[in-house]
Amino acid sequence: MLAAFATLDFPLTDVQVFHTDRGSEFDNTRIDELLDVFDIKRSLSRKGNPYDNAVVESTNRLLRKELVYRNHYTTIEQLRHDLNDYVCWSDNRRLHSTLGYRSPKEFTEQGLVL
Template sequence: VDLFSRQIVGWSMDERMKSSLVIDALRMAWFQRHPQKSSGLLFHSERGSQYASFDFRHVLQGYGIVSSMSRRGNCWDNACSETVFGSLKVERLHGLRFKTRRAAKDEVINWLLWYNQERLHSTLHYVSPMQ
């Protein structure tokens, strides 16, 4: 999530949470935004093993991004991402059952597109992330 625009700029889905999953999402975000390596970017995350992995930290370092993980039990460094996941669950997935993983993925992708293009944010003075 780009904290300035609230746009979801990188995402990836799989059956298991692993470092390659977050690396794919980071690469997507990097190539969508094309930031300067010296721009002082921070990557806020929880303390999960995929974010602490050597491979992920190596990719962050290659892009010149500083990792930001708060102390154990403190969710504030990752609050924006937690809010996005909460919104996804409440606004789109709550109460739904899917016959296939593909159907579930399609529903999430449709929500991500809607979120970026249409969902209004009070932080953005009630415009969508892509406006």
Template sequence: LNNAVALRQPPTGCIHHTDRGSQYCSNDYQKLLTKHGFEVSMSGKGNCYDNSMVETFFKSIKAEMIWRNRWDTRRQAEGAIFQYINGFYNPRRRHSSRGGQSPLAFERRAA
């Protein structure tokens, strides 16, 4: 979260939507969200459809990158995931749900 905030500098009140995973429900993580001015949103218990966009993202990153590679260290994996998100997924990966635009192109157009 700290890396994402430093890189993207989201405005106060930006919605942070997650499932009810223990990592997102922890007091430490909730304090971090509050510190950065996020509005917290969590899916309902047992309702995966509340979080369908994020679930789709994780399916994509797993199918397109994680399941196809193997890393020797956690640091290597983290670097590869960072590169996938910031070097490919956000700036270049086209989405039919956004009229064939990448997430960054869609964001710029919507702003």
């Protein structure tokens, strides 16, 4: 897992959150130390709830398909800009079948829950 961090082509100081499930490969003191040194927040799935990780994996898949694979980024700033635009669009305008073809913002404003 530490080798994956070494392949990044941007500084670790640019990473804010590292999400993992609770698998034993992530229960690692060296990873914890690396995250602490670079002040990276760890996001974990709730114990016994594999759905947490499924949501993150689904979101990551959509990001790659709809944003990353369609563009070529030469700087982290370009990626951040497009990512912010994508998240704003996805939260406010994109209709989700799981939410009854509402945007997440509309779903939340209507006080609905899954």
